[in-house]
Structure formats: C-alpha cells, structure tokens
Amino acid sequence: MKIGLCIPTADDGTGTGAPSWSHIAAQARRAEDGGIDSLWIFDHLIHRPVSGPEEGYHEAATMLAALAAVTERVELGTLVFATSFRAPAVLAKIAATVDAIAGGRVILGIGCGWHEPEYRAFGFPFDHRVGRFDEALQVISPLVRGARVTFEGRWNTVADAVLLPPPVRRIPILIASKGERMLQLTARYADQWNAAWFGHPNDRFHGRVADLRKALNAAGRDPATLEVTVGLMLDPDSSAGRSGRPETLPPDPAVMAGAFAEWAALGVGHVQVRCDDLDDRVIDAVLEARRRFVG
Numbered sequence: 001m002k003i004g005l006c007i008p009t010a011d012d013g014t015g016t017g018a019p020s021w022s023h024i025a026a027q028a029r030r031a032e033d034g035g036i037d038s039l040w041i042f043d044h045l046i047h048r049p050v051s052g053p054e055e056g057y058h059e060a061a062t063m064l065a066a067l068a069a070v071t072e073r074v075e076l077g078t079l080v081f082a083t084s085f086r087a088p089a090v091l092a093k094i095a096a097t098v099d100a101i102a103g104g105r106v107i108l109g110i111g112c113g114w115h116e117p118e119y120r121a122f123g124f125p126f127d128h129r130v131g132r133f134d135e136a137l138q139v140i141s142p143l144v145r146g147a148r149v150t151f152e153g154r155w156n157t158v159a160d161a162v163l164l165p166p167p168v169r170r171i172p173i174l175i176a177s178k179g180e181r182m183l184q185l186t187a188r189y190a191d192q193w194n195a196a197w198f199g200h201p202n203d204r205f206h207g208r209v210a211d212l213r214k215a216l217n218a219a220g221r222d223p224a225t226l227e228v229t230v231g232l233m234l235d236p237d238s239s240a241g242r243s244g245r246p247e248t249l250p251p252d253p254a255v256m257a258g259a260f261a262e263w264a265a266l267g268v269g270h271v272q273v274r275c276d277d278l279d280d281r282v283i284d285a286v287l288e289a290r291r292r293f294v295g
Contacts, residue, residue, distance in 0.1 A: 007040065009060070024067075035290060038107070045121065084124050096171065195209075195228075197233040202247065234251050
C-alpha cells in the first residue's frame with residue numbers, strides 16, 4: 001500500500017496568510033526525501049464557513065505544476081479538481097501538461113465540487129453538478145488517454161478536440177464519490193476511487209465500499225480493476241491514548257503504522273494522510289510511521 005501526504009496550500013483562517021511557495025516546496029522535498037510515495041493538494045478557490053474566518057487557497061493547477069518541477073520521484077495528485085472550475089478540455093490539457101513536466105507522475109483526481117459559496121464568489125453555476133460532471137468525464141477521459149473527442153451535451157461542447165502534444169502516458173483518473181450517481185460514474189470511468197476522511201476503518205467506510213461494489217456489479221466491472229484509496233485525517237491535538245476529533249489519528253508513528261496495516265488488510269491500495277496543521281514534526285512522524293509499516 002502506498003502512503004501519500006496532503007500538502008496544505010491554504011490560509012489557516014487566522015488571517016496570517018496562505019503558506020509561501022518556498023514553505024510548500026520545502027515540505028514537499030522533506031516528504032519526498034523521507035520516502036513518501038505521493039503528494040496531494042486540494043482544489044478550492046475560497047472557503048467561507050457558516051461561522052469563522054474565510055480561508056483562501058493557492059490555485060491548484062499552478063501549484064501542481066510547481067510541485068512537478070521541484071520533485072523527482074513521488075506521484076502527484078489532486079483531492080480533487082472540481083470539474084466545474086475549468087472547461088473539461090482545458091482541465092485535460094492541464095493534466096497532460098503537468099504530467100509531462102513530472103515525467104509521468106500525475107494522478108488526475110476529480111469530483112463535482114461541493115462548497116457553494118466559492119461557486120457564487122467566482123461565478124460558477126452550482127446547479128446540476130453531477131450532470132455537469134458526467135458530461136465533463138465524457139470529454140476528459142478520452143482526451144487524457146490520447147483520443148480525439150467531439151461531444152455536444154447540455155452544458156459542454158467540443159468539436160474534434162485533441163491534446164497536442166499528446167499525453168506522455170495513460171493518465172490515471174481518480175474520482176471522489178459516495179452518492180449513487182457519482183458511484184455509477186466512478187464504475188464507468190475511474191482507475192482509482194477515493195473515500196475520505198477517516199482514522200481507522202469503521203462502519204461508515206464499509207458502507208461506502210458496499211455501495212461502490214453495487215455500482216461496479218451493475219456496470220459489470222471487476223472490483224479488482226479499481227484501486228481503492230482512502231484519505232486519513234491527523235489531529236495534532238490528539239495522542240495515542242486520547243482521541244481528538246471523531247475519526248482522526250494522532251501524529252503518533254506507532255498508531256499511524258497500525259492504522260496503515262488495518263487499511264492495507266482491507267485491500268486499500270493508497271492512503272492520503274492529511275493534517276491541516278502540517279509542520280516538520282508531523283511530516284517526520286508520518287515518515288516514521290511509513291517506515292514502520294513497510295518494515
């Protein structure tokens with residue numbers, strides 16, 4: 001099982017500002033040098049909670065390209081690009097370009113989006129998100145696999161679209177999904193599926209997997225052809241003997257390594273570890289947990 005790390009690119013909500021590029025690059029290099037398998041970033045434009053300060057994010061496609069240029073080995077993924085924020089063919093073009101910069105290390109994580117305030121703030125429609133996502137997949141999926149696409153839908157139209165230069169390889173598509181229609185699209189188009197956020201395996205996760213298998217069976221697809229990935233949440237305020245927020249892990253190498261083993265035993269192929277207060281101490285704890293898990 002691969003162990004990935006989410007790199008924060010957002011303001012923490014305190015008004016101190018989003019982390020600088022030099023800070024993000026240093027965290028990425030530290031994680032890569034320590035043996036992490038993958039690095040992940042989020043795609044948001046702004047976050048406006050019901051209460052509390054708003055948060056701003058560095059733009060995800062730009063940040064992914066920058067990470068591709070300063071890393072050498074790790075896979076690079078998004079959790080996840082909201083297909084609503086970019087024209088589907090343009091998103092496919094971005095993915096192919098970043099993958100070329102990275103030398104074939106990109107995982108194209110996509111979803112339909114969920115945070116309505118950022119849609120309103122930046123002028124994107126929030127209606128029919130799953131329908132729009134369905135259309136986007138019919139454009140993105142063949143393009144990143146090197147095909148030409150002509151498509152006319154309700155919200156998207158392309159005429160003989162093609163990626164030139166062509167993709168350097170077949171770019172894997174990851175879809176984050178849980179609803180029935182989204183799982184149907186996952187079964188049809190995805191190479192990887194993501195469920196989040198968890199600590200140890202629990203009934204919520206098992207229910208999600210059961211729903212996924214129903215969708216795969218309905219599509220006539222072998223479950224072994226879809227890699228399961230899981231986002232794991234760390235809470236630095238918790239400890240090995242005291243739980244923090246529900247369904248989180250403490251940044252304790254022994255506890256994390258044990259959780260990795262539990263997820264691997266369920267057939268999970270990749271986990272993405274998230275800590276919103278990521279610092280060198282937490283990165284080193286994740287790396288040590290990975291070393292213990294790998295043995």
